[in-house]
Amino acid sequence: MTALLTLHAVTGAIAILFGRRLGRRAVYVAGLGPLVTFAWLIAEFGTILDREPITESVRWVPRLGLDFDLRADGFGALMLLLVAGIGVLVFVYSNAYFPPNKEGLGRLIGLVGLFAGSMVGLVLADNLLILYGFWELTTITSFLLIGNDHTDARARAAALQALLVTGAGGLAMLAGLLIVGHEAETFSLSGLIADPPAPSTALTVGLALVLVGAFSKSAQWPFHGWLPGAMVAPTPVSAYLHSATMVKAGVYLIARLAPAFAGPVGWWRPAVVTIGLTTMVVGGLRALRQTDLKLLLAFGTVSQLGMMVAVFGLGTADAVAAGSVLLLGHAAFKAAAFMVVGALDHAHGTRDLRRLPRPERGQRPVALIGAIAAASMAGVPFALGFVAKEYDLEALQHSPWAPGLVTAAAVVGSALTAAYSLRFFWGSIGRMATESPDPAVAARRSPPGLVVPGLVLTAATFVAGVVPDVLDRLVSASAASLRPTVGSVHLDVFHGFNLTLVLSLVALGGGALIFALRRPLEPVLALGGELPVTAATGYAAALRALNRTADRVTGVVQNGSLPIYLGVIVLTAAIVPGTLLLSGAWNDGDGAIVDSWSQAAIAALILGAAAAATALHRRFTAALFLGVVGYAMAGLFVVRGAPDLAVTQVGIETLTTVLFVLVLRRLPDRFEQRTAAPMRVLRIGVAVVVGLTVFGLALATGAEDPATTVSDTFIERAYPDGHGRNVVNVILVDFRGFDTLGEITVLAAAAIGAVALARAGRRPGGVRDSAAPPPVPLDRITVLEVSTKVVFIALSTAAIYLLLAGHNQPGGGFAGGIVAGAAVALRYISGGIESVRRLSRSKPWTPLGVGLITAAGAAIVPLLFGGSVLESGVHTLDVPVLGEVKLTSALAFDTGVFLVVIGLAMMVFESFGDDPPARSRDTAGGTR
């Protein structure tokens, strides 16, 4: 069996790949698959009909229980007979139907071959997931076949609709199969049927989803809209896929599942049978209104599929046998009918029953096929369709659920079927032509290739209709494989005068009556076709709604605005963990947040300055207020007894404020246009929520005592190990020296990066330059210059003092460097960049590099003496003025830090602080 599938795949692929060269001859390649399958089936028929399923298994993903299990039992053989048998006939037919060298013909034929293979796999698969795989393959091949003529917009739309409806159904089915498989703890189809899981909510959902998939595939109401659309495909494709085989996939699945689930799952029969019969009636009504013979047959197929779903959905012993007969009967007459339409189309160039002329002598065989097919379709005695209808009505009468209702509905449906069968027959022999035959519609003789396949099918219909006994073994085996309790079935044409026969005759007569009264009944028939939600409008509306909603949502949430993005992220991030935080009693730490009044005052100052910074319109003032926040923080540090931090903070604040101003010179004076009031309220709201959350988080983190604390150890060991009394500094240069080393490296890299960026932004003719307003030049004041010189010296001394004293008293390399940086800033303010440059002959990156090397050297040197990295040594010196100075190796390290910070400050001034070049000052003057 695997070999059969491989054969299909290979021949199909060859036909597609060499399609251009093969042309119509591709049928000989792709037809090989169905032909060999048919031969294999005949050879194995005996075994299978003796109720010995043939199984085969190839391990694929054993870890998942996903094995390539194939199983050919009675029902499988019946389906295989349809797939392979009609497949062979369709290939023969195609050879005559298509012109030899039509564009893309090889591809089309190859796809049909691939489809045949997928269908073979579908009916043979014994694993639900393998079945799903083949199911989707048939969907895709069907899609490609419908849309084969990609120059036709209608074909593309129809193909897409078919793909979306059946593909979506297929995905729903996959979910359903997974749930059902999970409930049953097996993915084996036969295993599932043999031992169905007990009803539960999960099973209900799973089965419902599987049914959705089956309904969409088998074009059941309300998913049936795609099938008539699919008729844009060439007629052989319609005959094969969209009447005989693919659309039966859903029926196939329902037939397999119904015997196991129809009984235990209470809603199964009402739901499935109702859908099936509704489809039957709706399809029948629509078929009666078609003028295109192909569309008429398509709606007829919808109707018949409804009947099959209803019958198989019952799952009773009668029903599985009756359904099997119906499957055979329908495939035979519907494929034949399509072939007739194809032949007529081929001969007359039209399928419109208002234009088809009466058949001439050469067309008689075609007309005969049409007549027998229509008779079988209508259920006229001595055609297989009649036998099938008899058994179906019989089974429906014994339905465990609402037998009267379903039988009545089926009779109505059958009457409609009889009516559209008549319409088909009448139309195909030109009796409904409303105008005299178009001279353009010139008849061509139908070649034997178009007639023979139809004749074969018709002969089968007729023989089986007269002597149905020939099907006994097949139907028995099929029914038994679906429901093991079924004994052998014996088919008869005539069962005596019973209710079923009466109903059959009522249906036939009713059909004739409807057909005869078609003109007066027109308005009634029209009603059936125009249900409020038809498949087509529903499909279109769903697509539109999806598009519109998504469009609107995109417009709101994805408008490219960074503040909105940030707001969404930050708000969610604040609300979710914030809520979680509040869920616990987090604030039971030390209650004292405020120790003294001075703290409260400073806090008020900070809050006020922060609020002012956000509310102000001028950038410059806002920056100054940010500086106020920083200085006040330093005050807070002082109050809490951390002078070291305070010194550093003040230094940094001074330096950054100056730098801020430097950059602000290049930006517009005021912030951009304010947002509208509602937006502002929203922003304030977001800010408040986020701020409160962060506050809560900070409080919570502080309230919790970590299990271990390193600070005590550090304080204890600062002097003995680090030779320093300033614990902060000892940590920086000793305990955590490696970190500091890393940090100053980053600092140096950042400085270089900042300079590079500033230079890149200043490229002549750059976009940025012309857009920004020219920087405002700073004026020079003599008094200021003199006093800065004095202050500069004082500051420099202080910086060096901080560096040297830092190990034992507040200060350190970093703080010293910052103060020195502030001194440089002072020089800059008084004398501009030239004044800074005059400070030293070296370029600003020299101190940066020297500092880095010094620090790294201080780290490595101890290694030379057999110590470890950053190991500190100490040496006491007696210096005349300063008294006893202890020189630790940490000082060298600290000096490195000091130099890096100074270098950084100088580099920033170098890159951002140089006065605007003369060119831009001139242009500024010009505009003034």
Added chain:
Amino acid sequence: MSVASLLAAADTVPAPDVEWSALSPFLVVVVGACLLLPIAGLLPRRTRVAWSALFTIAVALGAIGASAWVWHDLSRVGPTERTTVAGAYAVDKFSLFLIVVICVGVILATLLTEGYLRREDLPGAEAYLLYLASASGAIIMVTAADLIVLFIGLEVLSIAAYVLAGLHRRRLRSGEAALKYFVLGGFSSAFFLYGVALIYGATGTTNLVGIAEYLATHRLLDEGLLLAGIGLLIVGFAFKVGGVPFHVWTPDVYQGSPSPVVAFMASVVKAAAFAGMLRVVVVALSTHRLDWQPILYAIAVLSMIVGAVLAVVQSDVKRMLAYSSINHAGFMLAAVSTGADEGIAAVLFYLAAYTVLIGGTFGIVTLFGRRGDGHHDIDDYRGLARREPFLALALTIFLLAQAGTPLTAGFLAKFYVIQAVVDAGSWWLGLVAMLAATISAFLYLRIVLTMYAGVTDADVEVAEPTAEPVRRIHVPLGAKVAIAAALVLTIAIGVVPDPLTHASRTARPELVAPGD
């Protein structure tokens, strides 16, 4: 300050026991990145792009080789995991699996970047260096067994990614993408760090083993702190994977960034973030599954639906793919939310498959973008099947695979997720996933149909003679190799999934105390 001296120094400091061999994949990448810079500097400008690419690929292959070696070693020696550097890194099959995925992502992105840089006339080397740097961050993330180390990995990964987004210096959109990514990413990193702090506050350790042990043996009187910490960690991870509502950056960044970089972001960054999420949330915090599960459910459902629905209405293909990546992230999040071994395996499989798919997809999108990387409107794809049949076919296969078509890598990826979700008993989530898959299938079909349609539509016929003759797309060698490899892998994983399935199931993240 050189690496050599640091390494030399490491021997003399009373350093934790470092198992260098176990860290070899990481070391290969880091040393490779450090070497790339001087090597690229020495190369002549003309050949710099190509040779640097070759070097980068060699480094990534070396890392894959090293991972394979360590994997083999782990299988042979016995204990399937080992920790190193005082329990800060956990080298187990989980991390090795993902290192390989990351390196594959790097290789694909590098191959695509080579042609891209030439086409756009951009200087070489930086992109590759950033790839390697970012990948080393990703490797730290997948290996980290300590929240602080994880955070370092996250930052190394992200900062390089921010720069990568702005790689195309002359395109304004590229800069905008980088800025947005940077600002929003900075916030999410801050949230993550807050989460680390809170978890440290609650458990007294940042080591994952320590956290798991503490939570297993202690009953917290007040869980608010821990839960808030978990929530913030999830925010950080969800941002990186692009889960709704932390996805807002994705469309803009994907659209603006250079196309090969997007392939990198979608594969490597996602892989690393999911690795972190799995190891931290699913494994270390498994005791609090009932607390984090609802959050992940919500993010997963939102991501799947929002990603699928919004993708459909976009008109820019890169934006569509951005939303589809959100959708994919939703799928993986759904698997994560199960908190079960099957879920972890499903995520790993998904990540591996997705890396290949997205590499191939963006490879072709890069080519279709043409010079300037701007031709990404859906209308630009109209009729491409006629002009570029092979590329169109390849893109079709990649997109169908992303939609989850059987016999491609994408099908099993989605399948394992849904199976894991259903097995975990939350079949409603499976249904949402199927619904999302259905909607997103529409999106992929839309692109495919556009490519195959429109050749004979009236408007095109009118436009064709007047428009300048459209030149055939030049496919550079690197892109050819990348697309072919991705194509082969996509089909191969779909047809013979067992090796990858086996690997993804073996690669379970472990928690081991450092003493082992």
